[in-house]
Amino acid sequence: MHTFAAAGAAFLVCVLWFDLMFDVQVRGHYGEVPANALASISGYYRRVTREAWPMNRLIAVVMLLTILVIILEIIFGRYHWWIEWLSLIAAASAIGLARVRTIPNASRLGKASDSPEEQSRLARRIYKDHIYCLAAMTLVLLLQLGAHGKRSRHKEVPVPTTPQSAVL
DSSP states (O other): OOOHHHHHHHHHHHHHHHHHHHHHTTTTOOOSOOOHHHHHHHHHIIIIIIIIITTTHHHHHHHHHHHHHHHHHHHHTTTHHHHHHHHHHHHHHHHHIIIIHHHHHHHHHHTSSSSSHHHHHHHHHHHHHHHEEEEEHHHHHHHHHHHHHHOSOOOOOOOOOHHHHOOO
């Protein structure tokens, strides 16, 4: 199962990396973000939140499947408890933040209907959210990759074997 969780986390890390390529334009601007940077960022979020349908739904599906696989890891006790629970906490916090705040802010920024000050605030918040989500999903990826080869937390019962001398 860790393979599926790792693949989901890796996919989401890649998506975040692409988002951050636009988000970084807010760095170094403490007041209003320059108009050309805001236009670039809001244009990107307009495309990915409105015009990229149905491909943008793939991200939501991967988010849900990644959480589901981690929950199944917990239920079946495949790895050390701390790997499973840290993975769930990190993934759920990043995905929850994206669902509750980042996606609505990106959709709003994509409309470019707010004042430049408000657009700058939204762009900065999205950037900070994406930094957190990148760190959290990278942690999930590392935990899941590190889980490979770890023993199950459930003890395996050895299968009794017949001694070689008893066979003769």
